[in-house]
Amino acid sequence: MKVAILLALCFFSVNAIAASNAITEMLTLYQTEGAHDFTADGVESLWNKKIRSAADGSERSCATCHHSDLKLQGTHFKTGKIIEPMAFSVNSERYQETKKIKKWFLRNCKWTWGRECTAQEKGNFLTYLKSQ
């Protein structure tokens, strides 16, 4: 029993360290790309802000797929697939790989906002998401 608890603790702390490494790496990169100090202020409303798509007139936000409550599962708008929660406090598998973070920011910002997010916006999103 004790061993199991110890193993579980190790598992979670390794995950937590890995996650903060990937996020730290991304934040450092964004600063080399011109971003300044990052803040979680205002990001919640940005997450839910609806932008009308030039492509089909639909209203899109990050919550369209991810859910506005970051601790809950989302549903992919197009495929109907379940998307696991974005809040790091309930999903420690989040934000582990810089490659994954890059890929999805690119895709999701383009689809949702019709443009790429700036380095500052991406850093603010990560700062907010990891604090949830």
Ligand code: HEC
């Ligand atoms: C059309 C659906 C959709 C929308 C809208 C969307 N996402 Fe995503 N997002 C996904 C999918 C699918 C994944 C990858 C699967 C997963 O990580 O569960 C993902 C992954 C991510 C990741 C990577 C998470 C990780 O664990 O590394 C980030 C960061 C992210 N999204 C941010 C955003 C932001 C910010 C917005 C709004 C600008 C947004 N997403 C809008 C579908 C969407």
